[in-house]
Amino acid sequence: MQKETGEKKREYRWMKRLLAFVLSFFFTLPVFMLVYPRIPSIEIPVGTGIRLDQMILFMFIFLLLYFLIYSLKKYYLYISITLVLAIGLSHFTGLYSLQRFSADYLSLLTNLEKVSESSKFVTKTVPFTREELLREAIDYNNPELIDFARNIATKHFQEYKALSKDSRWIQYFSIFKEIENKWIYMYDPLYEEFFSKASNTAKQLSYNNKFKGDCDDYSIIIAACIRAVGGEVRLVRTNVLLDDGRTVGHLYPEVKIGDKKDFENVAYLLRNLLFPKEIKNKPLRYFLDNKGEVWLNFDYNDHFPGGRYQSNIRISELKV
Template identity: 35%
Template sequence: MVKQSNIDFQKIKEKLQVKKPWDSVIIFVLNILIAIPVFIIIHQNIIDPNWYFHIDRILLFLAVVVAIQLVLRLMKTIIILCIALYLIALIYGSLFGNYGFNSVFEDYRSMVYSMSEDPNPQDIIISKLLPFPNKSKILNAIEYDNPKVRNFALLATTKYFRNVKGYSEYRRQIQSFAVFKEIQSRWNYVSDPKGKEYIARATESLIHFSGDCDDHAILMAACVRAVGGTPRLIHTGGHIYPEVLIGNKTADLEAINYLIKEVLFKQESKGKEIHYHIDERGQIWLNLDYTATYPGGPFMSEEILGALTLN
């Protein structure tokens, strides 16, 4: 009985085996896919000896590839079976579900990109520091439920990024970025009347897209809120600028970083870092100031004195 079971097992094993040389090709491709993120993780956590031509990194990558190749070959039959089941699931997902080959590709690129291109964290700031100047006037000026503001925000979302696919969970953030792009491309900085602090309502700024920093921040916050985003205003003493909530560092920062740098603002952010603030709850906020050409652009180097969040 035991002998018959062994024979049956051998027959099943033979049927599952992939013929040469395809078994080696599959293992090698899987090796490279695993080796790249593993190498990046090790590379970021060891001291760089600064060898010529980065020979140390070349040797490190080769060592990672060899080690993974040995492990994969030892578990070849099980791994190929798992890959076959995985491919079947992806084919089904591509045809009938929401998660298929394209989703896997985008997730892998996002993961590798985020490992090699880390965003630049700023200081952790709390929601209530000092009394926010002109708070009541500013809140009244952020007319996010005004039809003119809402219609302008909708116009921006139909003009930019409407055809971006595969990021439905970040729809609000993407539409907030569309609002930023439209306002940033049209904004004209004009100072307040001499000796007077003038707070323009969002509907006023929509007429000429002109004003100073607080007028811009009010308009941006109103339009972001009008499409379901969560904005806040940062006060530095001599400047006020808007930020938008994108989520938390663990689940959302990598995806948003990839979206900005590789999909939405590829030219504007090329070779640059994504800057962000972290609040007391671990939430991530990106800069939407008119001085930045992409969400998460560099902050003006001034001390933060207060934050006003629109929930």
């Protein structure tokens, strides 16, 4: 009799541990997704990189929940109901929807080394030429330009806004799509360098629904629109070697996304939802600065943000 009682107690303890394990595993992932963006990255440079921060955080949350749930085993039902209600409340209030959770989870699975490329550059510290004229042309605080930027920033991809950690990212990509798709390259007057104000370039749509200008004019209007909706952008001067052996100057914009964890979400959005046909199997190209911040290439070489660079030489940079 005592033997049977002991076996039932052991079986009961085993069942309680199994239930605690299942509940802990079920609730670890949503807690992990909420905490993960707030801890620093820890990566072991082996192969394509081992994300130690992900492994440590997941195990810590799981073990902590397991300990708490098993310790309060008399209240399994109440704990489960409370956690389910918390998840439901978060979803219906928009604090953290299930759609956003799904996007964040898929972003987490994104291997940046396989789908992106942190380009290696030869960086020079040459003073930025004609800076004053460029800043004057980037009239992002012009009321008409602000209205224009806000309109094109909300023209595309609004259905994916809830899946983006920062709603401005969707606006940046909408700006890129609207300007790059309608851009016609035009040379400056012979032997002169002309900077068209962003507000003037925007008005060109009234003629034939196209923007016109060279790389300077393109960079100027991209920079102005990004700044007008609260983004950070900089212009980079470089030299490009042509097929005939000549070297010409080039200017292009880069937009600040955030750190590598932010870029995980951006890479998922760009590749799977926003520009899947344009990107296909191509890498997303960006510059990683000395603070660990990702600056995504917004040049017009490809039909998506993060396209190829024309050159790996960075002669000078201008923070707008």
